[in-house]
Amino acid sequence: DAGVTQSPTHLIKTRGQQVTLRCSPKSGHDTVSWYQQALGQGPQFIFQYYEEEERQRGNFPDRFSGHQFPNYSSELNVNALLLGDSALYLCASSPSTDTQYFGPGTRLTVL
Amino acid sequence: AQSVAQPEDQVNVAEGNPLTVKCTYSVSGNPYLFWYVQYPNRGLQFLLKYITGDNLVKGSYGFEAEFNKSQTSFHLKKPSALVSDSALYFCAVRDTGRRALTFGSGTRLQVQP
Numbered sequence: 001d002a003g004v005t006q007s008p009t010h011l012i013k014t015r016g017q018q019v020t021l022r023c024s025p026k027s028g029h030d031t032v033s034w035y036q037q038a039l040g041q042g043p044q045f046i047f048q049y050y051e052e053e054e055r056q057r058g059n060f061p062d063r064f065s066g067h068q069f070p071n072y073s074s075e076l077n078v079n080a081l082l083l084g085d086s087a088l089y090l091c092a093s094s095p096s097t098d099t100q101y102f103g104p105g106t107r108l109t110v111l
Numbered sequence: 112a113q114s115v116a117q118p119e120d121q122v123n124v125a126e127g128n129p130l131t132v133k134c135t136y137s138v139s140g141n142p143y144l145f146w147y148v149q150y151p152n153r154g155l156q157f158l159l160k161y162i163t164g165d166n167l168v169k170g171s172y173g174f175e176a177e178f179n180k181s182q183t184s185f186h187l188k189k190p191s192a193l194v195s196d197s198a199l200y201f202c203a204v205r206d207t208g209r210r211a212l213t214f215g216s217g218t219r220l221q222v223q224p
Binding site: 004006031033035041042043044045048055056058090092097099100101102103104105107 | 115145147152153154155156157160201203209210211212213214215216217
């Protein structure tokens, strides 16, 4: 049984560009959450998707948006990238509100 | 609002000795508490959780945690540390009315041979 998978592993972008990160949840999980982990810090909640709708959102600007597909996979989109968006982006899946299991993350570097 | 404090940036312990990584929390409702471990350039790996019931929770790899409601603490413990336990440990909390996890800043555990 595959765990949570994320793609790509690493990504380098320049300021002002747009990026899309992808996440496939663990089998049997219908809820996907996204977190941003800046260097030396704990993860910060971006948003959570369930039944293809954003269920809760953290304190992130509208430049951060997402989507969940019928197969429960999810995308995180970030527009107008800033240097401060450089971070490890973590996807977590769970069966509804139960324990969240994390993927390996996507390391985004903005130059 | 919910918050988590991990007061120690780093904990050093000799292999074979017991270890404790501290965590205190603040939530408005009943807390759901979690410990995760992160190895270099990896995602977070779930160790254990407290939802309700016994205050001592047992998890993966010999780790356990003790929930103390009066002190609002959820300290991670292991009776005998291994060098392979060296990693970054995060405590997280969620209250019953929210879905987001709030994480502490992390504690780096260094186990010396």
